[in-house]
Amino acid sequence: MDYLSWNNSIAAHFFKPEMAGSTVHLYVTEKLITDIGQERGADFSDFIAAIKTGPPGVTRQGLCVKALQSRDNWQQRELDYPPYIAYLALFVLAAGIEGTFAAHSYYPRLRTLLGEEPTTGQYPSFNRMSELWEDLEKWSNQDKSGELGIFNSTSIGKRNHIGLPLAQTLLTEEERRALPAIFAAADLDPISYPAEGAIALLLVKHGRKQLRERTLSLLKETRDSDELRQALLEWIIDELRDWDGTAEDSGKTQIYGILRLCCKLDSIAKRASLSLRCSTKHEFTEEDLLLFLEDNSQAFSCYEDSGGLSSPLICESDGKPLVGCEFDWLKGLQVRSADSKWCFRLPASPIRVFVNGDSQGLPGIVEVRQLPTQKPFYLAAHQECLELLTRWGESSCQGFEKLQIIDGLPSGWHFFKAQAACSDELIKQKYPILALPTNVRLELAGGIRLERGNKFFKFAPPKLVLQGANESIKVFGNNKLLDCTEAAGIYELPADTAETKLLIEARSGDDIIKRCSLLLVENYSLPSQSNAPQFDRFGKIHTGENESAGVSGAWVQGVDFPDFNFNTFLPIQGKQRIFYVGKEPGQIAICPAESLPTDWEPVWAISKGRHRGQAMFCGTNLSESEPTISKCKDRKKMREWKEILWYDRKKIYPPDRSNLKALWKQFQKEAERV
Structure with a gap:
């Protein structure tokens, strides 16, 4: 195998469509090199020989100098992968080589691999190899938008150049x-x-x-x-x-998840109403999920709700929600499906952390496994923890107070709330669940992905979540400072951004702490034909002859159908009603009792059931959706318009995005004046 064959084979092993959106680590071993070479009749010595020769067109001498020259204008040469990946693989390989070397000795290992005298001292031009690691990060994250995997050029230790390959060897x-x-x-x-x-x-x-x-x-x-x-x-x-929750157990694939407590606090009645939901990244079944206690004494059902959470568990015997306080939180709880394929556990713990459920679209507060940074939180604690917990809360938290809850908690449990945790030093050793994060993380949350990788529809971009940061760290998008939303650590991309490729960086002064990239797609057209199998109306594979109707996922052929109108299609469940509200006072239609409007376009679709409703923007253009002076003379319609927007405002969840929240408030102010 020549150099480029080795380079492309190694690159294809790590960077591939299956890794889209996932982090790639360039962990290279002699066994991996041997396995890759065997497919082409080459061995490890052949790899070393190819490395020494280098790619075609390289004229300079010296291993690292050749690596640098291979990078020059490589994207203009129509190569599938960066041509220096094989060199980086060699550097990682050297970091993990075994032998009679000093613990922190790197360069003798590298020279040994190359068949040279294992002397100490930096390899010539090795200090410039960081340029290649950074270029690989740019190629995978920006040029490819994470479609083949996301690579981060992380360095560990004080010796920066050696720390780059060392960071790839921490896990086999x-x-x-x-x-x-x-x-x-x-x-x-x-x-x-x-x-x-x-x-x-x-x-x-x-x-x-x-x-x-x-x-x-x-x-x-x-x-x-x-x-x-x-x-x-x-x-x-x-x-x-x-x-995604899947793991092997005794040769069988099982799906694991967590049971999370959800709570509604009634401060007046001093009551906590606790339910349990299943949490998993795996896709739920289309039918209701039926789960049993280990002794099969009780059965519960649930269905997929949102954000990887199920609906509250319902007892099959009486159809009532499972009451969370009926179980011993110190021992935990486990439920399984009848075939044991699904398993959900409530981990045992003497302290449980809760945060506001709005961020997950849930009412009340929901259990989490980590103390939030610079945010309010609630704690349920067993009496065995009270002495240390109270001392920590009063000395290391803002606004720490005990809530008077007399109903709804298991025996011996107490409830607390705090505005923020300032330090965890006093308590993290005894109760690690109350430890604050020590690593800064920058993550993408929500949004609608287009295919795999960090490619999103422009109309539904993700939010940026910065975890474990302090006030000195700022977030930038393409060098523009981003504003934090109402929730600390959550940033939204500007709704009017004209750029499609975005480089997101968390910075402390001039230092880049974390970075990621994403691509926003505005116009997307389906391919003219699909190679995937087509199915007829009975679910049988057909060849597509005579232009007969067929379907493959979202791809449909041989069928004439009307344009889909997003403004008029919303699910109505049970006794739920949909209020379509226009931008002029009096423009309101209540479905299904009334027909949809034909002389005005709705701006809001407000779902409303027995409890709280949800406002959803359904206008065609945000800039043309602001409320205007009314021309309506129907006093009943004017009263209904005001009622849903103003009198019922506390019963309706506002939209999530900041620009839509601003528009929603404009409508409320206008409704107040009507």
Whole structure:
């Protein structure tokens, strides 16, 4: 194999469509190189020989100089992958080579691989290899928009140049494959996971057989400042966030998830109403999910709700919601499906953290596994924790107070609330669930993805979530400072941005702490034909002859259908009604009792049932949807318009996005004047 064959084979192993949106780590071993070469009749020595020769067109001498020259104008040469990936693979390979080397000795390892004298001292021009790592990050994240995987050029340790390849060797392939089983055993949730310190403790406890001693030693390290440990935990959290809950158990694939407590507090009645929801990143079944206690004494059902959460568990015996306080929170709870394919657990804990459920579209407060940074939170705590918890709350939290709850909690439990946690030093060792995050993370949340990777529809971009940051860290999009929303740590992209490729950076002064990129797509057309199998109306595969009707996913052929009108199609469930509201006072239609308007266009579609409703924007243009002076003479319609927008305003959830919230408030002010 020549150099480019090796380069492309290694690159294709790591960067591929299956990794879209997931983090890629360039972990290279001699076994991997051997396995790749065997397909073409080459071996490890052939790889080293190809590295020394370099790609075609390289004229300079010296390994690192050749690597730098291979990067020059490579994208104009119509190459599938960056031509320097094989060099980076060699550098990673050297970081993990075994032998009689000093613990922190890197360059002798590299020289040994190349068949040279294993002397110390920096390899010529190795200090410039960071340019290649940064170029690889730009190619994978910006040029490819994460469609083949997301790569971050992270460096660990004080020796920056050596730290780049070292950061790729913290987990072996075998350890990565073992992580799902460890996550399941540790009751970890990819949607809501604990702080890094708590994750480390859980992995040490449940991963003794699957993780190397070196990995376990790093996880046991207690210094948050240890860069190797922080980099390892960040890698593990990336794997956890991508985990869909599936894991092997005794040769069978099972789907694991977490039971999360949800609570509605009634301060006047001093009552807490607690329910349980299933949390998983895996797709729910189309039918209701039926779950049983381990002793089969009770059965519960639920269905998919939103954000990876199910509806509240319902008892099959009486059709009533499962009351969360009926179970021992110190021991936890487990439910399974009849075939044991699905398993959900309520982890045992003497302290449980709750936050406002608005961010997840839920009423009341919802349980999370991590203490939020600079945000209000609630705590349910067993009486065994009260002394230390109270001391910590009064000394290290803002607005810490005990709530007088006399009904709805298990025996021996108490409820607290606080405006924010300022420090975790007093309590994190005893109760790791109250540890604050130590790593800064920049994540994309929500939005509508187009295909895989970090490509989103422009009309539904994601929000940016900055976790573990302090006030000195600012977030920029294409070098423009982004404003934080009402919730600390959540940023929204400007609605009027004309740019489609966005580089998001979290900065502290001139230092870039975290970065990610995304692509916003405004116009998207379906392909003219699809290679996927087509099915007829009976679900049987057909060849598409005679232009007969066929369907493959969202692709339909051989059928004439009207244009879809997003303004008039909304699900109506049970006794729910939809209020269509126009921009002029009096423009209102209540469905299904009334027909849809024909002489005006709705701006809002407001769903309203027995409890709270939800306002959804359904106008065609945001700038042309502001309320105007009324021409309506129908006093009844004027009164209905005012009632839904003003008198019922506290019963309706506003839209999520800040620009829509501003428009919603304009309508409320106009309704107040009517």
